[in-house]
Amino acid sequence: MANPNTNTCGKRFFRWGPRSDRRERAKDWGSSDSGRLICQEWSDEVKAVYDAERRVREIFDAPTKTQGSGIFLRSQADRLRPEFSVLADQWRNNTRHLSLVSKKITDPSYLRIIGMGKPALPLLLEVLRDKPSHWFAALRAVANFDPVNPEANPSEARKAWLDWGKSEGYID
Amino acid sequence: MPKSDIERDFPSLIGAAYDLSDEDFNYNCLAYALGDQKNWWEPPKGSGQYWPPGFSDDVSVKTVESIIRAHGFTVEVTDKKANPETDAIAIYAEGNDWTHFAKFSSGLWSSKLGEGHDVEGVALENLEGPIYGTITKILRRPKRRRVS
Numbered sequence: 599m600a601n602p603n604t605n606t607c608g609k610r611f612f613r614w615g616p617r618s619d620r621r622e623r624a625k626d627w628g629s630s631d632s633g634r635l636i637c638q639e640w641s642d643e644v645k646a647v648y649d650a651e652r653r654v655r656e657i658f659d660a661p662t663k664t665q666g667s668g669i670f671l672r673s674q675a676d677r678l679r680p681e682f683s684v685l686a687d688q689w690r691n692n693t694r695h696l697s698l699v700s701k702k703i704t705d706p707s708y709l710r711i712i713g714m715g716k717p718a719l720p721l722l723l724e725v726l727r728d729k730p731s732h733w734f735a736a737l738r739a740v741a742n743f744d745p746v747n748p749e750a751n752p753s754e755a756r757k758a759w760l761d762w763g764k765s766e767g768y769i770d
Numbered sequence: 771m772p773k774s775d776i777e778r779d780f781p782s783l784i785g786a787a788y789d790l791s792d793e794d795f796n797y798n799c800l801a802y803a804l805g806d807q808k809n810w811w812e813p814p815k816g817s818g819q820y821w822p823p824g825f826s827d828d829v830s831v832k833t834v835e836s837i838i839r840a841h842g843f844t845v846e847v848t849d850k851k852a853n854p855e856t857d858a859i860a861i862y863a864e865g866n867d868w869t870h871f872a873k874f875s876s877g878l879w880s881s882k883l884g885e886g887h888d889v890e891g892v893a894l895e896n897l898e899g900p901i902y903g904t905i906t907k908i909l910r911r912p913k914r915r916r917v918s
Contacts, residue, residue, distance in 0.1 A: 695779050695884040695901055697799045697870050698812055730795050731885055734817045748816040751809050752796045755818030
Protein backbone atom coordinates (compact mmCIF):
# COMPACT_ATOMS: atom_id res chain seq x y z
CA MET A 599 0.00 0.00 0.00
CA ALA A 600 1.34 3.39 -0.96
CA ASN A 601 2.25 5.75 1.83
CA PRO A 602 0.01 8.83 1.40
CA ASN A 603 2.66 11.07 2.98
CA THR A 604 5.09 10.34 0.12
CA ASN A 605 2.47 10.12 -2.62
CA THR A 606 2.85 12.93 -5.19
CA CYS A 607 -0.84 13.25 -5.71
CA GLY A 608 -1.46 13.42 -1.98
CA LYS A 609 1.06 16.23 -1.62
CA ARG A 610 -0.47 18.13 -4.51
CA PHE A 611 -3.88 17.72 -2.99
CA PHE A 612 -2.67 19.03 0.35
CA ARG A 613 -1.16 21.99 -1.49
CA TRP A 614 -4.29 22.93 -3.44
CA GLY A 615 -7.05 21.61 -1.22
CA PRO A 616 -8.80 24.42 0.66
CA ARG A 617 -10.48 22.35 3.36
CA SER A 618 -8.88 20.22 6.03
CA ASP A 619 -11.53 17.46 5.88
CA ARG A 620 -10.36 16.60 2.35
CA ARG A 621 -6.97 15.55 3.65
CA GLU A 622 -8.49 12.30 4.90
CA ARG A 623 -9.98 11.65 1.51
CA ALA A 624 -6.66 12.28 -0.15
CA LYS A 625 -5.09 9.46 1.81
CA ASP A 626 -7.69 7.07 0.41
CA TRP A 627 -7.34 8.44 -3.10
CA GLY A 628 -3.59 8.06 -3.03
CA SER A 629 -3.82 4.44 -1.92
CA SER A 630 -5.33 3.10 -5.17
CA ASP A 631 -4.82 3.66 -8.89
CA SER A 632 -8.34 4.97 -9.46
CA GLY A 633 -8.07 7.16 -6.37
CA ARG A 634 -4.76 8.62 -7.59
CA LEU A 635 -6.29 9.34 -11.00
CA ILE A 636 -9.27 11.16 -9.51
CA CYS A 637 -6.96 13.09 -7.22
CA GLN A 638 -4.66 14.03 -10.12
CA GLU A 639 -7.55 15.23 -12.27
CA TRP A 640 -9.01 17.29 -9.47
CA SER A 641 -5.63 18.81 -8.65
CA ASP A 642 -4.95 19.71 -12.28
CA GLU A 643 -8.36 21.31 -12.58
CA VAL A 644 -7.89 23.48 -9.50
CA LYS A 645 -4.44 24.52 -10.65
CA ALA A 646 -5.69 25.38 -14.15
CA VAL A 647 -8.40 27.65 -12.73
CA TYR A 648 -5.94 29.31 -10.35
CA ASP A 649 -3.35 29.87 -13.10
CA ALA A 650 -5.94 31.36 -15.46
CA GLU A 651 -7.07 33.84 -12.82
CA ARG A 652 -3.46 34.68 -11.98
CA ARG A 653 -2.69 35.47 -15.62
CA VAL A 654 -5.69 37.82 -15.82
CA ARG A 655 -4.62 39.52 -12.58
CA GLU A 656 -1.08 40.00 -13.90
CA ILE A 657 -2.39 41.65 -17.08
CA PHE A 658 -4.50 44.13 -15.11
CA ASP A 659 -1.81 44.77 -12.49
CA ALA A 660 0.93 45.38 -15.06
CA PRO A 661 0.46 49.14 -15.60
CA THR A 662 0.60 49.97 -11.89
CA LYS A 663 3.60 47.72 -11.36
CA THR A 664 5.66 49.26 -14.19
CA GLN A 665 4.59 52.90 -13.87
CA GLY A 666 7.21 53.70 -11.22
CA SER A 667 9.89 51.46 -12.67
CA GLY A 668 13.14 52.64 -14.18
CA ILE A 669 12.40 51.39 -17.69
CA PHE A 670 8.98 53.05 -17.82
CA LEU A 671 10.27 56.40 -16.51
CA ARG A 672 13.33 56.38 -18.76
CA SER A 673 11.14 55.94 -21.82
CA GLN A 674 9.03 58.90 -20.71
CA ALA A 675 12.15 60.93 -19.90
CA ASP A 676 13.51 60.52 -23.43
CA ARG A 677 10.59 62.55 -24.77
CA LEU A 678 11.39 65.39 -22.32
CA ARG A 679 15.13 65.38 -22.94
CA PRO A 680 15.37 68.25 -25.50
CA GLU A 681 13.31 70.65 -23.40
CA PHE A 682 15.06 69.56 -20.21
CA SER A 683 18.51 70.28 -21.69
CA VAL A 684 17.50 73.81 -22.67
CA LEU A 685 15.98 74.52 -19.25
CA ALA A 686 18.98 73.07 -17.37
CA ASP A 687 21.40 75.26 -19.35
CA GLN A 688 19.21 78.32 -18.78
CA TRP A 689 19.09 77.64 -15.05
CA ARG A 690 22.87 77.22 -14.86
CA ASN A 691 23.48 80.46 -16.76
CA ASN A 692 20.91 82.44 -14.77
CA THR A 693 21.92 81.31 -11.29
CA ARG A 694 25.53 80.09 -11.34
CA HIS A 695 26.82 83.00 -9.25
CA LEU A 696 24.07 83.05 -6.64
CA SER A 697 25.25 82.18 -3.14
CA LEU A 698 21.94 80.77 -1.89
CA VAL A 699 20.27 77.57 -3.10
CA SER A 700 16.98 79.02 -1.84
CA LYS A 701 17.33 81.75 -4.50
CA LYS A 702 18.65 79.46 -7.22
CA ILE A 703 15.63 77.17 -7.07
CA THR A 704 13.13 79.98 -7.62
CA ASP A 705 14.42 80.49 -11.16
CA PRO A 706 11.59 79.82 -13.66
CA SER A 707 13.65 77.19 -15.52
CA TYR A 708 14.18 75.19 -12.33
CA LEU A 709 10.49 75.41 -11.46
CA ARG A 710 9.55 74.27 -14.97
CA ILE A 711 11.79 71.21 -14.55
CA ILE A 712 10.07 70.39 -11.25
CA GLY A 713 6.77 70.79 -13.10
CA MET A 714 7.77 67.95 -15.45
CA GLY A 715 7.19 65.63 -12.50
CA LYS A 716 8.53 62.14 -12.01
CA PRO A 717 9.48 61.57 -15.69
CA ALA A 718 12.22 64.21 -15.15
CA LEU A 719 13.83 62.01 -12.49
CA PRO A 720 16.23 60.08 -14.81
CA LEU A 721 17.24 63.36 -16.51
CA LEU A 722 17.91 65.08 -13.18
CA LEU A 723 20.08 62.17 -12.08
CA GLU A 724 21.97 62.24 -15.38
CA VAL A 725 22.70 65.97 -15.14
CA LEU A 726 23.70 65.61 -11.49
CA ARG A 727 26.12 62.86 -12.53
CA ASP A 728 27.58 64.72 -15.53
CA LYS A 729 27.55 68.36 -14.33
CA PRO A 730 27.38 68.42 -10.52
CA SER A 731 25.14 71.18 -9.26
CA HIS A 732 22.41 71.82 -6.70
CA TRP A 733 19.66 69.68 -8.22
CA PHE A 734 18.73 68.22 -4.84
CA ALA A 735 15.56 70.28 -4.29
CA ALA A 736 14.20 69.28 -7.71
CA LEU A 737 15.07 65.63 -7.06
CA ARG A 738 13.31 65.71 -3.70
CA ALA A 739 10.27 67.31 -5.30
CA VAL A 740 9.83 64.87 -8.19
CA ALA A 741 10.87 61.72 -6.28
CA ASN A 742 8.96 62.67 -3.12
CA PHE A 743 11.89 61.10 -1.30
CA ASP A 744 15.28 62.11 0.08
CA PRO A 745 18.07 59.54 0.39
CA VAL A 746 20.56 62.12 1.71
CA ASN A 747 21.98 61.99 5.23
CA PRO A 748 21.36 65.33 7.03
CA GLU A 749 25.12 65.62 7.67
CA ALA A 750 26.06 65.22 3.99
CA ASN A 751 27.86 67.90 2.01
CA PRO A 752 26.97 68.43 -1.69
CA SER A 753 29.37 65.72 -2.96
CA GLU A 754 28.01 63.20 -0.47
CA ALA A 755 24.44 64.22 -1.31
CA ARG A 756 25.23 63.71 -5.00
CA LYS A 757 26.60 60.24 -4.29
CA ALA A 758 23.52 59.31 -2.24
CA TRP A 759 21.19 60.35 -5.07
CA LEU A 760 23.23 58.55 -7.76
CA ASP A 761 23.45 55.35 -5.71
CA TRP A 762 19.70 55.47 -5.14
CA GLY A 763 19.05 56.20 -8.84
CA LYS A 764 21.14 53.20 -9.88
CA SER A 765 19.46 50.89 -7.38
CA GLU A 766 16.04 51.94 -8.69
CA GLY A 767 17.09 51.55 -12.33
CA TYR A 768 16.68 55.25 -13.21
CA ILE A 769 20.28 55.63 -14.47
CA ASP A 770 23.16 53.34 -15.40
CA MET B 771 33.95 78.71 -16.95
CA PRO B 772 35.88 81.35 -18.91
CA LYS B 773 36.53 84.81 -17.48
CA SER B 774 34.14 86.27 -20.07
CA ASP B 775 31.23 84.43 -18.41
CA ILE B 776 32.17 85.89 -15.03
CA GLU B 777 32.58 89.36 -16.51
CA ARG B 778 29.15 89.12 -18.13
CA ASP B 779 27.67 89.04 -14.61
CA PHE B 780 30.27 91.42 -13.10
CA PRO B 781 31.22 93.89 -15.83
CA SER B 782 33.49 95.95 -13.59
CA LEU B 783 35.92 93.00 -13.55
CA ILE B 784 36.66 93.55 -17.25
CA GLY B 785 40.29 94.54 -17.51
CA ALA B 786 40.94 93.87 -13.81
CA ALA B 787 43.81 91.59 -12.77
CA TYR B 788 42.35 88.70 -10.79
CA ASP B 789 42.95 84.96 -10.46
CA LEU B 790 40.51 82.07 -10.67
CA SER B 791 40.49 78.69 -8.93
CA ASP B 792 38.75 75.56 -10.23
CA GLU B 793 34.98 75.42 -9.90
CA ASP B 794 33.61 73.54 -6.88
CA PHE B 795 29.95 73.17 -5.95
CA ASN B 796 30.72 71.88 -2.46
CA TYR B 797 31.06 75.25 -0.74
CA ASN B 798 29.69 78.76 -1.10
CA CYS B 799 31.01 82.23 -0.29
CA LEU B 800 30.11 82.11 3.41
CA ALA B 801 31.93 78.81 3.85
CA TYR B 802 34.91 80.20 1.93
CA ALA B 803 35.03 83.36 4.04
CA LEU B 804 35.03 81.24 7.21
CA GLY B 805 37.75 78.90 5.89
CA ASP B 806 35.58 75.86 5.11
CA GLN B 807 35.92 74.43 1.61
CA LYS B 808 33.85 71.29 2.18
CA ASN B 809 30.38 72.58 3.07
CA TRP B 810 27.66 74.77 1.62
CA TRP B 811 26.65 77.11 4.46
CA GLU B 812 22.97 77.92 4.13
CA PRO B 813 19.94 77.31 6.33
CA PRO B 814 18.26 74.95 6.89
CA LYS B 815 20.73 72.12 7.47
CA GLY B 816 20.18 68.98 5.35
CA SER B 817 20.11 67.88 1.70
CA GLY B 818 23.73 68.89 1.21
CA GLN B 819 23.53 72.16 3.17
CA TYR B 820 25.26 72.99 6.45
CA TRP B 821 24.14 75.46 9.08
CA PRO B 822 25.81 75.77 12.47
CA PRO B 823 23.77 74.66 15.47
CA GLY B 824 22.41 77.32 17.79
CA PHE B 825 21.70 79.95 15.12
CA SER B 826 18.35 80.87 13.57
CA ASP B 827 17.42 79.23 10.27
CA ASP B 828 17.29 82.49 8.34
CA VAL B 829 19.46 84.47 5.93
CA SER B 830 19.30 87.75 7.82
CA VAL B 831 22.40 89.90 8.13
CA LYS B 832 21.83 89.93 11.89
CA THR B 833 22.07 86.12 12.20
CA VAL B 834 25.06 85.75 9.91
CA GLU B 835 26.86 88.59 11.67
CA SER B 836 26.57 86.66 14.93
CA ILE B 837 28.04 83.58 13.19
CA ILE B 838 30.94 85.61 11.78
CA ARG B 839 31.57 87.23 15.17
CA ALA B 840 31.61 83.75 16.74
CA HIS B 841 34.51 82.97 14.39
CA GLY B 842 36.55 85.84 15.80
CA PHE B 843 35.70 88.67 13.40
CA THR B 844 34.49 91.01 16.09
CA VAL B 845 35.63 94.49 15.05
CA GLU B 846 33.50 96.50 12.62
CA VAL B 847 35.48 98.34 9.94
CA THR B 848 34.22 101.88 9.44
CA ASP B 849 36.27 102.84 6.38
CA LYS B 850 35.05 100.47 3.69
CA LYS B 851 37.40 101.93 1.08
CA ALA B 852 40.65 101.19 2.92
CA ASN B 853 42.13 97.73 3.33
CA PRO B 854 41.48 96.31 6.81
CA GLU B 855 44.38 96.04 9.24
CA THR B 856 43.70 92.34 9.87
CA ASP B 857 41.83 89.44 8.21
CA ALA B 858 38.26 90.52 7.51
CA ILE B 859 34.92 89.48 6.03
CA ALA B 860 32.69 91.77 3.97
CA ILE B 861 28.94 91.12 3.95
CA TYR B 862 26.92 91.94 0.83
CA ALA B 863 23.17 92.29 1.24
CA GLU B 864 19.89 93.24 -0.30
CA GLY B 865 17.65 94.73 2.36
CA ASN B 866 18.01 92.71 5.54
CA ASP B 867 19.17 89.49 3.85
CA TRP B 868 22.73 88.58 3.00
CA THR B 869 23.58 87.72 -0.57
CA HIS B 870 27.35 87.25 -0.61
CA PHE B 871 30.66 87.45 1.28
CA ALA B 872 34.26 88.33 0.49
CA LYS B 873 37.27 87.79 2.71
CA PHE B 874 40.43 89.83 3.20
CA SER B 875 43.57 87.85 3.85
CA SER B 876 47.29 88.33 3.06
CA GLY B 877 46.59 91.78 1.71
CA LEU B 878 44.02 90.69 -0.91
CA TRP B 879 40.23 90.46 -1.16
CA SER B 880 38.95 87.15 -2.52
CA SER B 881 35.58 85.53 -2.92
CA LYS B 882 33.73 82.40 -4.04
CA LEU B 883 31.18 83.03 -6.79
CA GLY B 884 28.18 80.76 -6.25
CA GLU B 885 28.92 77.18 -7.32
CA GLY B 886 31.76 78.43 -9.48
CA HIS B 887 35.27 79.76 -9.03
CA ASP B 888 37.11 81.48 -6.20
CA VAL B 889 38.28 84.86 -7.46
CA GLU B 890 41.34 86.42 -5.85
CA GLY B 891 42.58 89.97 -6.16
CA VAL B 892 39.22 91.64 -6.70
CA ALA B 893 38.08 94.98 -5.34
CA LEU B 894 35.00 94.78 -3.13
CA GLU B 895 33.03 97.13 -5.37
CA ASN B 896 33.71 94.85 -8.40
CA LEU B 897 31.10 92.46 -7.03
CA GLU B 898 28.44 95.00 -6.14
CA GLY B 899 25.44 95.15 -8.46
CA PRO B 900 22.19 93.39 -9.28
CA ILE B 901 23.41 89.93 -8.24
CA TYR B 902 24.95 90.62 -4.83
CA GLY B 903 23.54 94.02 -3.94
CA THR B 904 25.84 96.25 -1.89
CA ILE B 905 28.38 95.89 0.91
CA THR B 906 26.55 96.38 4.15
CA LYS B 907 29.19 95.56 6.76
CA ILE B 908 32.85 94.61 7.15
CA LEU B 909 34.05 92.77 10.23
CA ARG B 910 37.71 92.11 10.99
CA ARG B 911 39.69 90.20 13.57
CA PRO B 912 41.05 92.25 16.48
CA LYS B 913 44.74 93.13 16.40
CA ARG B 914 47.01 90.84 18.37
CA ARG B 915 48.59 92.44 21.42
CA ARG B 916 52.34 92.68 21.27
CA VAL B 917 54.12 90.61 23.85
CA SER B 918 57.03 92.56 25.34
